Amino acid sequence: MFRPVSPKFNVTLVEEAVQRYWKSHDVFHKTMDQRIGGPEYVFYEGPPTANGKPGVHHVLARVFKDIFPRYKTMQGFHVSRRGGWDTHGLPVEIEVEKKLGFKVKQDIDAYGIDKFNALCRESAFAYIQEWERLTDRIGYWVDLETAYITFKNEYIESVWSILKNFWEKDLLYQGFKVVPYCPRCGTPLSDHEVAQGYAETVDPSVFVRLPLVDEPGTSLLVWTTTPWTLPGNVAVAAHPEVDYVVVEHALPEDGTEKLILAEALVEKVFHGEAVKVVNRMKGKALKGKRYQPLYTFLPVQKQAYYVVLADYVTTEDGTGFVHIAPAFGAEDMAVGLEHDLPLLMTVADDGTFIPAVRPWAGVFVKKADPLIIDELHTRGLLFRSENYTHTYPFCWRCDTPLLYYARPTWYIRTSQFKDRMVELNNTINWYPGHIKSGRFGNWLSNNVDWALGRERYWGTPLPVWECVDCRHQHAIGSVAELSTLAGRDLTGLDLHRPYVDEVTLGCPECGGKMKRVPELIDVWFDSGSMPYAQWHYPFENVEQFHQQYPADYICEAVDQTRGWFYSLHAISTLLNDQVSFKNVVCLGLIQDGNGQKMSKSRGNVTDPWEVLNANGADAMRWYLYTAGPPGQERRFSSELVGEVLRNFTLTLWNTYSFFVTYANLDGWQPGDGQQAQYSDLDHWLRSTLHALVRDVTTAMENYDVLGATRPIEAFVDQLSNWYLRRSRRRFWKSESDGDKQAAYATLYEALVTVSKLLAPSMPFLAEELYQNLVMQMNPNAPESVHLAVWPAFDPTLVDDKLNRDMALVMKLASVGHAARNKANRKVRQPLAEAAFSVGNADEARVVQAYADLLEDELNVKRVRALDTTGEAVAYSLNPLPKQLGQKYGSRFPAIRKTLLAADPEPAARRLLDGQPVDLEVDGEKVAVLPEEVEVRVQAREGYAVASEGAYLAALVTDLTPALVREGLAREFVRRVQDLRKTADLQISDRIRLYYQATPGLVEAVADFKEYIMAETLTVDLVSSAPSEAATVSQAEFDGEQLTVGVEVAR
C-alpha cells in the first residue's frame, strides 16, 4: 500500500514533514558522505554577512546556489558544500558605532579598539539564527557547521600568506589614492557612505586665466567649482577631438586679450557677448603648450604646467579645459600618473591649508574659496566668478562637505596582470554570456591597481611592518614568521587590532624598532581568498585545497562582478595564474511587484517569511527559477509565487493523489506491469517523458535553469490534463487487465521520474513523492530522492513522430471543442459525428488512428477525416511564405499573387493529391509543391464548423431520440456523482440509488440502466421516493425534472 494522500494539499505540513525526515535521517550529510570516492564537483559559497536580516535577494542567490550541487550529487558527484561567513568590514563597524552612538572615528579610539572589535565580532553574527532558520526553511543545503569564518586566526593567516607572496613578487606597494574624505571625522568614506550624503549645494563657479608662456597676451580659460584646489594645479587637460578657438575679447578697462576655450562653450561663457574668433584648432594641437603656474607654494621637481590630453573632458560645462590637481580628484590622479606630473598635497588631514600655502595656512579650504577668488582677481587672473548649484556629497554623519583627497594607501599591482586576467576570463563560462565580455570583461580591461588599504579597525590587518627609524618595510606571511622575528611565541595571538599592533620587530637594516603599518585590508580581499583560506592553506589541508580548486560552480548576483567575482579572479590570477571558477551564474536583482528596487527607504521590501508561510519553499524556489532568465532583474511578490502553487504544484499533487488513491484501491504495486499492454497514449507519454529527461539533463549540464524547469511544468500539465484526463476510465474500470496495468505502470514511471527531475528545484515535494512512491514500496531504495540516481533517458522510447501526432490530436480536439461551442452543443450531449479536415494525407491517417480517443474526448459516435472531394464546397490556398519566400526570394510576391488569382479548386485537388501546381509567373514556369501551400477547406451547410489554420472540425448536430436519451442519461449520472460527493461517500462505496423523474428522463434511465449503475457504483436502482437515510437532491435540466437520493448499500 502507498501511504494515503489527501487530495487537499497542505504545503506547510508536507514541507515540515520532509524537513523532519531529512533531519532525523541526516540526509544532508549522507548526500556528501555517500558520494565520497565519486568525481568531485566543486562549489564555492560566496560568504554573506550575518549582521543584517536575510531578504528575498538572499533567497534568490541561495536557491540558485542549491540547484546544481543537488543535481550533481544525483549524478554521482561528491559535492562538498561548505558554507562561509564574511565577518569583517565597515558595515559591521557602522552597526556597532550606531549601537554605541558614536559620531566620529575618534570615538572608537577613545572607547578602545579592543572593546570595539570585540563588539564587532559579536555583531558580525547578530542575525546568524535568522540566517540559519531561513537557509533551512528554503532547503538550501550548505554545511554551516563547518563554515569558514573570515575573522578566524587561521583564515587571516592564510590571507597573510597570500599577501606575503604578493610582497615577494613586488605586487604590493604603497601609493596614493584619491578618496572621498571627511576632514572633520578624519576618515575616508566608502562609496556606500558617500551615496547616502548627496545634497544640493551652492559652490563658487570661477573662470581663471592661465597665461601662455610662449604666446604673451593669450590665456587658457579654465573653470572650476573648487578654487581651493587651484594651488594644487599642475596641468590643464583638453579633449583631443574637441574644437577649440582663440577668441579676441575686449577688456573692460582697455585693450583686448586672447582667450582659448572650446568652441561649443563660447556662447555660454561669454553670455552672447560678441567675440572675435581669430583661430581654431583641435584639442590635440594644444598638447604641450606651457602656461605660467598660478602658484608656486611648493617646489616642483617634475615637468608641470602644460596642456595634456584626456578623453574624459566634456563640453557640457565650463570651458573645455579641466584644471588638473592630482591630489584632489581621481581622474586628476590618473592623468597625473599617466604624464608623471607632480603631486602637490597642499591640504592637511584636517582640511586646512598647510603652512607652505602661506596666505591661507590653517584656513579650512572651503572657507578659503572666497579669499582665493579675491587674490586671483587682484592679480588679474580671474575672468569671472559666479555661483553654481549642484549636488555634492556631504558626510552622512556630520554634514561636512567631503573633500576628494589623495591619501597614501596600499595597492596590489593588478594592472600588471590585466591582459592575463582578460585571457583567463575568456575561458570561464558566464551565464548570462554577455557578462563575460560585457560588464566583467570591460571591468577587467579597464583594470587599475587594487586599492587594498583601509584606515579602519575591524578587518584583516595588513601584515607589513615598518621601521620607525629607517622606513624599512617587511611583510609577514605567517604567525611562525612573526614569532621568529618578534623573538617570542605568538601562537594564539589574536591577529586583529589592537593586539597585532602591539607586536614590534627589530629592524634588520638599522636595528631600530619596526611597527605594523596602520592599515587593514579591503574585505573583498578576505572573501576572494576563500579558496585558500577556507582550508588554512598552505599551512594545512594541502590536499583538500588542491581537490577543491578551482570551483566548478559559483553563483551570486550581478553586483558581485566588481566584488567577489573580481576578487576571486584577481587573486587566483596573481597567485596561481589560473581561474578560480569555471562556471558562474550571475543573477539579476530582485524588484518588487512594480519593478521598483526593493529598499528599506521605499518600504517595499518583501519579507521572505511571509511568502514562505503562505506558499512554501518549493513554490518560492520554482518561481525564482522560472520567472525569467536568471541574469535579468525579476519582479517578486507573494501573488506571483501563489500562482505557482495553483498552477503547477496543485496539478502535480492531484495527479499524485489520484494515482495513490486508485493504486491503493486496486492493490497495484510497482513491478505489476508484466502483462501490461501499452496503448498509443502510454507510448506517447513515455516518449514525452523521456524527451523531457533528455532536455532537462542537457539544460542542467549547460547551467540553463529556465530550460531545466519550465519544461517540467509543461510536462506535468500534459500529464494531468491530457494523459490522465484521457485515461481516467482505464483506472476506474473494475477488471484488472493489461490495459489497466499499462496505465498504472506508465503513470507511476512518470511520477517517479518527475520527482527525480524536480529534486534539485523542488526538493520538498520531490521528496514527498519519492518517499511514498518509491521508499514505501521498496525499503532497499536510496532513502532520499536526493540520494537517488538522476534518471537516464532511453532514446529508443523517444518517438518524435508520435509526439507530433499527439500534438495534432490535441489540436483537433481543441478545434472540435470550438465547433461544439459554436453549435451550442454541450459536451455531455453525444453527437453523431465529427469530421476533420487536415493538411495532408499523413495527418488524415492520424485522424483515423486516434478516432477512438477523439470520439471519447468530444463525445461523438464517429470520427473521420473529411472527404475533401465530395463534401467541401470551397477551397482556398494559403501560400506559405517561409517555404516559397526562401526558395524564390524577390519573386515570391508575384508567385503568391498568381497563385491566389488562380482557380483554387483544381489547384487544391492536385496539391491534396501530392502533385505540384504549374504556374506561369512573369513568363517563367514555376512548379509550386504541395508542402509550399496550405490548402484550406470550407464545409457544406448543415455542419457546425470551427477551424484553425489548415484544421477544420465539422460536427453533425442533428439529434436522434436515442442521442437525446443518452444525453439525459449522462446528465443523470452527473447529478448522482455530485450527490455522492455531497454525501461525502468514499470513492469505492457502493450505493442504493432512488430516483423520481419526468417521463422523458425515466425512459432514458431505463435505456441506460446498466451504464448508470456502472458509472455510479449503484447496486440497487430504485424508482421511488428516497428513504429517510438517503442524501437527496432535486434538479431540472433539458426540460426534465429529477429527484435523486443515495445511500450506502450495506
Next chain:
RNA sequence: GGGCCUUUAGCUCAGUUGGUUAGAGCGCGCCUCUGAUAAGGGCGAGGUCUCAGGUUCGAGCCCUGAAAGGCCCA
C-alpha cells in the same frame, strides 16, 4: 559622461537561422467539463511588439539613431 541589460496584451513572460493571422499563464465576461483537481476546455474583450529611420520580396527578430527603466562605473 561611459559600459551592460531591459522595453511584446491590464499583470508576469515566451517568441527558434527574419517567413502563415505575434503566443502562453494570471486577471475579466459568457459558456462548458469534472468522483484527481484550489483545476480543465471553448468563446470573447484586451497588441501602432517603446519611438524614428534603414536593409529585405518579407522585420517583434538584423542595422543606425532616439526615448524610458534598471544595474555598475565615473
